[in-house]
Amino acid sequence: MRLTTEQKAEIARLKRSGVGYRTIANKMGLKPSTVSSFCQRSGLFADNPAHKVLFTIPEARFSNVPALTKALPPQKVITGHKQTDAYLWVLEVIKLNEPAHLDAAEVALEKLTISPKDVEKRYRDWMVANGADILQAAFGTFFMDDPQHYLKLARENIRKASEVRAVFGSYEAAMEPVEAELLISRSAFLVDEDFGLTREEVADGSISGIERYLELDDARKDAHHGFTDVLPSPHTLSDVVREFDYWTWLYWI
Structure with missing residues (x-):
């Protein structure tokens, strides 16, 4: 059976909302095999290859042996004991x-x-x-x-x-922005450090209270829109988990 453009769009919408193949088929008067075949062949519900390339934690490529040995500190008389x-x-x-x-x-x-x-x-x-x-x-x-x-x-x-x-090979290389950070730096959704701050907060150079901090953090996240104008979108839950793991790894490393 050949699906119409409207049917394809509706199947995709329902599947993204978490509805199963059989339920979609019953709702639209289709065979479950037709629904599952479209979802699998469309590529809409497979991992996004571009997203996977950008957010896969890199493998080791360099020697992990320090190039130099740090010198011992000089012994000092501090307490006299x-x-x-x-x-x-x-x-x-x-x-x-x-x-x-x-x-x-x-x-x-x-x-x-x-x-x-x-x-x-x-x-x-x-x-x-x-x-x-x-x-x-x-x-x-x-x-x-x-x-x-x-x-x-x-x-x-x-x-x-x-x-x-x-x-990364060296400390200097590790401090360079990764590809995802370079893309974010070119996003139209990127806001400056003073975004959402009052004039008083800008003048003081600080904000007061955890509630105010969380309020600003939420406002900036909303403004960023996930940097969807420059970053590839996740297509699957696996993509979402991969990106989360990548940013967590990069933060802690």
């Missing part, structure tokens, strides 16, 4: 996120005779004695009694950096 200062220095080494130094730093921690709790107390006392208030001292010693926190964080940062190098 050798074990405390040694502990602080090892934490500084860990925070370099340098694979070549991390294992040695962990071994060095095990060799120190002072406990992390004692370091935390000594360093907090030293901060207060040198003019820091209680709040500054508290934040300045946050997690200091838990070296595993810093080691775990360093390993995670090293993993992320390795992924960036493998995909």
Whole structure:
């Protein structure tokens, strides 16, 4: 059976609204096989190839080995207590996120005779004695009694950096806009940073309250219209999930 243009449009409309083949067929007096055949052959309900190319997370193409090894920081006399200062220095080494130094730093921690709790107390006392208030001292010693926190964080940062190098090749390349961002930059729906702000908010350079922030965020999303003038539209739920995963990956990487 040859479908008319109007029938094709109505089938497409109903299918996009979530109606099944059999229900559409009964509603329009058609065979379910006719409806399913049209939907499958039309390409309207298959993934959008252009969308898939743009929003597929890229595979690793480069070496993930760092080109250079970061130099060790100089050892300093801070509190004047050798074990405390040694502990602080090892934490500084860990925070370099340098694979070549991390294992040695962990071994060095095990060799120190002072406990992390004692370091935390000594360093907090030293901060207060040198003019820091209680709040500054508290934040300045946050997690200091838990070296595993810093080691775990360093390993995670090293993993992320390795992924960036493998995909982009370098930090500089990773900071360049991806193709989707370049397209968005040319969208007629793109609004400037002051969009929706009052004169007072522009002058202050800030907005007040979470409700106001969410109000502006919603207004900008509405104004952007999903950048449909430059980005390929998703045809399927798979396309939608793929794009969401891509932007999430790009944000966290």
